[in-house]
Amino acid sequence: MTERITKDMARNIYFGGGLFAILVFTGLTFDSVHRIPKLSHADKITKSVIAGKKIWEDNDCVGCHTLLGEGAYYAP
Ligand code: HEC
Structure with missing residues (x-):
C-alpha cells in the first residue's frame, strides 16, 4: 500500500x-x-453610573435581573 x-x-x-x-x-x-x-x-461613566453600579452589586439585583446579558433571567 x-x-x-x-x-x-x-x-x-x-x-x-x-x-x-x-x-x-x-x-x-x-x-x-x-x-x-x-x-x-x-468617557461616559459619570458619578451616577458608578452609584447605580454600587446599588446593583450591593443588593444583588444581578441575582434576578440581567444587564447587558449578565445576570439571572428570573425577573424582567
Ligand atoms: C429576588 C429576585 C429579585 C431581586 C434580587 C431584584 N428584583 Fe427587581 N424584580 C424581580 C421580579 C420578579 C420583578 C417583576 C415583578 C412584577 O413584574 O410583578 C422585578 C421587577 C423589577 C423592576 C420593574 C421592571 C419592569 O420592567 O417593570 C425593576 C426596575 C427592578 N425589578 C429593579 C430591581 C433593582 C434595582 C434591584 C436591586 C436593588 C432588583 N430589582 C432586585 C425580582 C428581583
Whole structure:
C-alpha cells in the first residue's frame, strides 16, 4: 500500500497549522484589546453610573435581573 501522507508531511501540517492558529489567535487578541477603549464608553461613566453600579452589586439585583446579558433571567 502506498503512503499518501508521509511522516514529514504530517509533521509539517501539525506544526504549520499550529503556528498559523497561534498567529491568528494573537492577531485577534491584539485587535480585541485595541478596541476596548472605544467599546467600553469609559468617557461616559459619570458619578451616577458608578452609584447605580454600587446599588446593583450591593443588593444583588444581578441575582434576578440581567444587564447587558449578565445576570439571572428570573425577573424582567
Ligand atoms: C429576588 C429576585 C429579585 C431581586 C434580587 C431584584 N428584583 Fe427587581 N424584580 C424581580 C421580579 C420578579 C420583578 C417583576 C415583578 C412584577 O413584574 O410583578 C422585578 C421587577 C423589577 C423592576 C420593574 C421592571 C419592569 O420592567 O417593570 C425593576 C426596575 C427592578 N425589578 C429593579 C430591581 C433593582 C434595582 C434591584 C436591586 C436593588 C432588583 N430589582 C432586585 C425580582 C428581583
